[in-house]
Amino acid sequence: MKAAPALAACVAAAALLLPLPxxxxxxxxxxxxEPLSALAALGWLVAPPCLLLGLPALDRVPPTVxxxxxxAAALLLxxxxxxAAAERLQGLPPAARAGLGIGLWLALVAALxxxxxxxxxLALATRALLVxxxxxALLAAASSGAFxxxxxxxxxxxxxxxxxxxxxRHVALATAALLLALLVxxxxxxxxxxxxxxxxxxxxxxAGVQVVPGLALFALLIPLLAALLHAVPALxxxxxxxxxxxxxxxxxxxYLTLPLWRGLSAGLAAADPAAVAAAHAIGMGEARITREVxxxxxxPVFAAGLRVALVQAIGxxxxxxxxxxxxxxxxxxxxxxxxxxxxxxxxxIPIVLLALLADGLVRSAETRxxxxx
Amino acid sequence: xxxLPPLLLxxxxxxLAAPFGARLLAQALGADAEPxxxxxxxxxALTHAGLALAGVLPAALLGMGLGIAVTRxxxxxxxxxxxxxxxxxxxxxxxxxVALAVPAFGFGLWPTAFALLLYGLMPVLRATVAGLESxxxxxxxxxxxxxxxxxxxxxEVEWPxxxxxxxxxxxxxxxxxxxxxxxxxxxxxTTLGTPIVLGLQNQNQVLVxxxxxxxxxxxxxxxxxxLMATGRRAGDAA
Numbered sequence: 001m002k003a004a005p006a007l008a009a010c011v012a013a014a015a016l017l018l019p020l021p022x023x024x025x026x027x028x029x030x031x032x033x034e035p036l037s038a039l040a041a042l043g044w045l046v047a048p049p050c051l052l053l054g055l056p057a058l059d060r061v062p063p064t065v066x067x068x069x070x071x072a073a074a075l076l077l078x079x080x081x082x083x084a085a086a087e088r089l090q091g092l093p094p095a096a097r098a099g100l101g102i103g104l105w106l107a108l109v110a111a112l113x114x115x116x117x118x119x120x121x122l123a124l125a126t127r128a129l130l131v132x133x134x135x136x137a138l139l140a141a142a143s144s145g146a147f148x149x150x151x152x153x154x155x156x157x158x159x160x161x162x163x164x165x166x167x168x169r170h171v172a173l174a175t176a177a178l179l180l181a182l183l184v185x186x187x188x189x190x191x192x193x194x195x196x197x198x199x200x201x202x203x204x205x206x207a208g209v210q211v212v213p214g215l216a217l218f219a220l221l222i223p224l225l226a227a228l229l230h231a232v233p234a235l236x237x238x239x240x241x242x243x244x245x246x247x248x249x250x251x252x253x254x255y256l257t258l259p260l261w262r263g264l265s266a267g268l269a270a271a272d273p274a275a276v277a278a279a280h281a282i283g284m285g286e287a288r289i290t291r292e293v294x295x296x297x298x299x300p301v302f303a304a305g306l307r308v309a310l311v312q313a314i315g316x317x318x319x320x321x322x323x324x325x326x327x328x329x330x331x332x333x334x335x336x337x338x339x340x341x342x343x344x345x346x347x348x349i350p351i352v353l354l355a356l357l358a359d360g361l362v363r364s365a366e367t368r369x370x371x372x373x
Numbered sequence: 374x375x376x377l378p379p380l381l382l383x384x385x386x387x388x389l390a391a392p393f394g395a396r397l398l399a400q401a402l403g404a405d406a407e408p409x410x411x412x413x414x415x416x417x418a419l420t421h422a423g424l425a426l427a428g429v430l431p432a433a434l435l436g437m438g439l440g441i442a443v444t445r446x447x448x449x450x451x452x453x454x455x456x457x458x459x460x461x462x463x464x465x466x467x468x469x470x471v472a473l474a475v476p477a478f479g480f481g482l483w484p485t486a487f488a489l490l491l492y493g494l495m496p497v498l499r500a501t502v503a504g505l506e507s508x509x510x511x512x513x514x515x516x517x518x519x520x521x522x523x524x525x526x527x528x529e530v531e532w533p534x535x536x537x538x539x540x541x542x543x544x545x546x547x548x549x550x551x552x553x554x555x556x557x558x559x560x561x562x563t564t565l566g567t568p569i570v571l572g573l574q575n576q577n578q579v580l581v582x583x584x585x586x587x588x589x590x591x592x593x594x595x596x597x598x599x600l601m602a603t604g605r606r607a608g609d610a611a
Contacts, residue, residue, distance in 0.1 A: 003450035003454075004450060004451055004453065099476075101477075102477040105477070117454065211548065211589070211593070211596070212552070212589055213552040213553060213555045213585070213589060213592065214466070214468070214553070214556070215468075215555045215556055215558070215559075215570075215585075216555060216569060216585030216588050217585070219572065219573055220582065220585045222573075222578065222581065223578040223582065226578075311464050312464070312466075315464065315466035315468075315469055316466055318466060318469055319466075319468055322573055323573070329468070333559065335472070336472065336475065336559050336560060342476075344472045344473075344476065345472070345473065345476060347472065348469050348472035349473075351469050352465060352469065352473075355464060355465065359464070
């Protein structure tokens with residue numbers, strides 16, 4: 001038995017068997033509820049998921065089966081908890097909510113980590129197939145009403161339109177920030193490649209931005225943009241405003257310049273000097289060398305920098321909720337202001353899933369580019 | 374004097390955070406409002422520093438412990454998992470961790486301390502692993518050959534050699550912690566982020582400038598002081 005899968009399985013089992021809060025029944029969406037442990041909430045039904053989580057930790061179980069079992073365990077935990085919640089809510093007034101406790105989250109994360117570890121040796125297509133199958137099963141369970149009694153599902157039903165709009169807005173803001181950062185980082189990386197003396201100061205400035213606290217930079221951009229608009233009113237006609245998407249996109253882009261610039265610079269330097277010399281020798285011009293030798297060799301390294309920047313963009317745009325930009329951050333901060341935990345989770349969970357999805361997509365593109373190069 | 378530039382920057386930012394400085398800047402930008410009193414700002418700076426330490430100290434202990442564990446023979450299998458965990462913890466921004474942690478820990482200091490713990494883990498873990506791996510194998514072999522037990526090989530040979538690199542990681546973690554503790558203001562902790570959030574809610578840009586400048590000043594001051602302290606130590610050893 002390998003150490004990492006065994007550890008994940010042990011964490012999941014501990015979350016199921018120790019008296020951690022698993023489910024809590026509260027009179028409404030704001031008050032804290034009466035916590036129940038997994039054993040109290042599910043009874044003997046904790047046994048099947050425990051078994052499903054133990055098998056994937058064994059080396060003898062082949063990776064495909066192990067990953068499928070771990071994913072099935074995660075789904076089963078959710079379905080069983082949804083059923084237990086529906087049972088507990090019977091006869092209570094409609095405002096009553098059945099919230100998920102830290103034990104369930106811990107077990108779910110441990111099960112997913114276990115699946116991710118066992119999936120590692122599998123081919124990309126097999127992994128994608130497993131994840132797609134798990135998502136399809138999750139959606140099927142959701143549409144059959146298995147989770148209807150859970151507080152998070154109730155909150156989502158009440159706000160489905162707002163959540164979907166916030167999700168799209170979040171993606172749009174992150175994409176805009178990424179493009180803006182590329183617009184700044186790409187020319188500077190090229191200049192630093194051509195004139196290496198420039199690279200030091202540019203890198204120092206980009207690294208310096210990272211030390212500025214995120215909350216401070218987002219907030220400071222409002223007075224700075226207001227002053228700029230005051231001085232150059234013509235910018236207002238271009239649709240720029242001191243509150244809204246502008247400060248969020250600019251502040252996020254400021255943090256993305258470092259990983260992008262690093263990836264671009266390292267990529268440009270990635271071409272073997274011997275390959276460049278050989279290209280010179282056969283009479284290629286500079287432009288053609290860049291196009292046909294440097295860029296193909298640089299692409300996998302670019303992609304790695306792009307992945308880091310994209311994941312950071314999705315996370316950082318969250319703070320845009322504070323400066324009126326909307327996005328999933330707005331839901332998070334509304335939840336924090338109302339003390340409504342479900343609303344916070346409704347904003348925060350999609351952010352994490354979005355970041356994981358972006359990471360996985362760019363990672364698969366990276367491996368494909370590396371193979372092509 | 375590697376520490377001097379950050380300390381000078383910290384002093385300049387502290388002047389900007391002081392009520393008269395923030396007011397001057399806000400007036401220059403075309404805004405005017407009541408500034409936050411200096412004594413309350415100093416009190417917030419203290420709780421801010423305390424919160425940063427409460428998050429970074431456990432991150433330091435956990436990071437060093439994990440770093441030592443995954444470089445031992447028995448713990449080598451955990452290395453990829455520990456790396457992946459630390460990288461994931463670093464990829465999720467603290468504000469999202471705070472939002473995920475509030476339902477579990479409630480409002481107050483703990484969600485932010487937890488977020489800082491996760492955020493500070495990777496720099497410490499990476500530095501510990503890098504420091505221990507930079508110990509030349511023949512030195513380790515010599516220590517084993519003269520009959521030292523594994524615990525003393527670690528405490529008397531590997532750890533002293535790795536320490537300067539580990540110290541660098543600890544400094545980075547603490548500076549990151551001080552800079553990010555401001556998000557605690559969103560989850561009910563009183564930090565230097567509190568004036569920022571108050572300023573955003575009341576459209577008082579003087580408060581925003583004060584909170585932002587004070588947070589950055591504290592982060593740069595931590596960086597400068599730690600650089601000075603660790604720089605002197607490295608000089609002593611040489």
